[in-house]
Amino acid sequence: MPQSFSQRTEEFRYRVGDVDVSSVTWRHPCGARGAPAEYDALTYLRYHRHEGDSRPVTPDLVLSLQPGNTGGPSSFDPVARNIVAALGHRGLRCEVWAMARRSQRLADATGMRAALARGDHRVAVDYYYRGRSLDGRTFPGWLPARRQGFLTRYGVEQAVSDWHFVHAREIPDPADRARRLFLGGHSLGGPLANLYCQWDFPTGPGYREVAGVIGLDGPIAVDPLDLAGHARPAAEAARRVLPAAAAAMRTGLLPASNNWGALRLGDIAVLTGIAALAARFEPEAESTLLPEVPRTLLVDGLFRLLYPRGGPRRWRLTNAALFGTLFGRVAQATTLSNDMGGYTGPPRGKRAALTGLARIPLAGELFAATLSERPLAMPADPGVLTGWVDGGESISSFDDTVLAWGNGEFSYINGYESRLLPVEAVLGMFGALPAARHREWMDSVPALTVASGLWTPIRRRRGPRPQEIEAPGYSHQDVLSARQPDVVVESVADFLAAHLPARRTA
Template sequence: MALLLIPAGAVPAAAAVPRTETLVTGSSPVTGVVESHVALRIPLPATAGPRPAACDWLHYLRYRSAAGPARSAQADRILVAQPGVLEGAGAFDSVARNTVAAAARQGRHIEFWALDRRSNCLEDHTGIDTGNFRSAIDYYYRGRQFAGFLRNEQVGFLAHVGLAQTVRDQYDILSAELPDRALRRQKVLCGGHSLGGVITGFFAVWDFGGDPGYRQCGGYFALDTTINNSLSDLSGTTPDDMLPDLGLGYAAIKAGLESGLLTRTLSAPVLINAETMNLLAIAGLAARTEPDAGTLLPALPVNDNITATERLLFSKDFPTFVTGRPSARDFRLTNAAVLGGLLDDNSQPLAFLEASVGFYDGGPIVDKDFPGLADLDGVLGTRPMAIPDRPDGPLYTWRNYDRIGAPDDPVHRTRDGVPFSTPGQEVTDLAQLARSLSEHPLDFTEHYFPTRLVTDIQMSTAPEIAGSVRHPEGLRANPIVTLLAGDGLLAGRDLPPEYHVTVAPGYQHLDVLTAAATQNSGRPEIVSTALAAFAAG
């Protein structure tokens, strides 16, 4: 991706917002839903400084009923969703499709807009867009076209993309697409997943030149989060060592980000960084196109980041992690099993990256004792971890969510004799997760999450932020529906009755976005069903 920088102040304000909308075709089994990619040219302010030309556009994925009106203003309702930490618009694909389809079955034609943040403009999807994971690996690692993953000094404008810019971007999208505020108030439902619930809370209380945020919406929806102005309900989603020391004070943090002394993106040496987020898309592409082949792991390059990430996710115990023997590449894993190992709740240790997509198959499985099962402030998941036990042995495959408990299921058990997985704990179709990771023009993940957004939220009492928070009544000005993962970040929380909570049993944090339309119980997916009912109300 060529970074064509725009000098500050070089772009004049346009009289009308330039707009493109492109139909997205894909392989989803959910029929009757039209997806399109909408882009609006709404430049950053001159004070943001030089940035790629692409970053003066805002994007979202628009999902609508094929039997409904083509114009958004004529839809019965429009759900507008803010993504969580390290998420892009593509993460909403399953819940968006399922919700639109569920509403259509009730005779209601609704839309679901999955928003992308400004920072997603920095991603280079060229390799993924080839549709071939080998070509993608060649592009990112063996060719000369890819400029490399961006360094802190290359993303200076992200120091200015904080809370104010994020809520302003949502306001500008709504204003451009639905100019009639009375119509927005009547038809728009605002919400989000994870951090997106907190962003929605700030949008509700924000003052946009005398126009309160809550008046742009007729209701709020929260997906494993709450609509509030605090990160307290999301403990564990951003480990403390990934954030600057907030003891410096707001002005010092802001100056540190602008000067580059502090990291402008949320990043860690392994597992959470631009390269590993891109590897998830590559893994999704491999699992989508060649799920039964054992070709992905041998094709991946070897570098410190990838090797350390492999050790973290595929080490049975601490000695294995330290020595790297056996390594992940000593096992024969299908591409589907690799993706399952990266994100399944019996393998992925970080709670906010977990989904319930099935279990390993094809050979002996043992307990995975590294990095441990302790729930460290919600950072680590609580499901029993598992790992293949025969390096250089059988080809390990992946048993999808709907084949757990089938007659041919060997029912792998922990050392204590407890099944690692049961049908009620598996809710997401691995094939559809792979599709969501690799089939969209807007990514499932966010490679360059702006640190400024989280620090602004954490320090929202600072005058620079508090001056725009002028409508505290906005948090409860509209009806709310709160849809929680039964095993997610807010599991067991006692929330106020006005949150109108529905709990999805067995779901993990990502499952509220990715769960399959039909569950192992034979019933329709609970989150999208509840969202469709809320939209119909």
């Protein structure tokens, strides 16, 4: 049963090795008109060492992380557990808090939780696709666009204010936060950490209450593109663009979230989450998931890209191979993929012309960063059952990735991510947000960026920086789930240990 502490509840979720994972929720209404009750709560995943008893232990340090654009807290699962374990081996009690933005709670995880509890992914299939009820509840479907208007108000101010609310409740003393609270983020979470440091909170500038900042393949620098000579024109242009974009969302000309129209991100979250549960419980069994999923423009369009010549409904795949098809770098190689093995048997290549674009100067660099320059593969014979092998030479662990996706929640992807948030976050780095005005924070706060291929074209154009470390060959997602030991966890652990306590004068 969850434990209650006034407005705070905490529920144990699972244990891996000596690391416990629990979900912490604070009730914190924001007054968004038209928002459901679930929106009035803030949740994060708490990763901490299992202490063997129920006595509360004050951690030596806390690393609080924001996920990337459309990302959820479970995307941090492997790297969070590994950081806690690595620092534990150094005698330091570390907690990692993986934030879930408000809209994460809008997804109905009833079927996922029930499937996890019963160890059977088919429970989720019945709930989400066949109208079966669980404990008297049936899947209500997705919020229609007309009922998502409250998300048009969710921008950087709400995101950083919510983040600060959690920090101020969990570590009430600002001076204590300044000693042992580290911020970080993956992808879009990097700019959010930067803007948090720049922000004026009721207790003062954000940077005065943090001990250090970490970017995981996400830029945390105030001027990530070295535009100092063009700062004023860039800020003026950003201030003109931002109101127009916000107005277009509020009037319905642009979608309020990613869960909109025929291309709903929530559908991908459901499908991939169920595939992960199947790969977790019955990895070698032949998958029956695709025949059970209704044909839709999104699902069939996606699989036509993954499997030319008819789509994968005519291929025989194990549950592990289906999940590998959805998230494996060898099969689809977008920024939302891991290098975590490949198909059994002799595969055949596909989309050679597409990956060949990576050889075009400049444009090819951007293409290779967002997609891949690696050859893509698919099973050679649709009539032969094809499995998946987690090769020891791959960067990420297949099992860790399956656990991050198949943990009973919609928490690897945030299907209802506000579209205003990334627009404001990007333009905010160019001075479009008046409350983000402490651009001097990097002179006072230690910072580290671990970069993979996604940011390589930008980094090559502006040159390396001393506080940046490169993870060669890593995809945008490998940064979060690489096997141990690896450059990400070792670099982050070194940085955290070196700057605890960080004693600075503001």
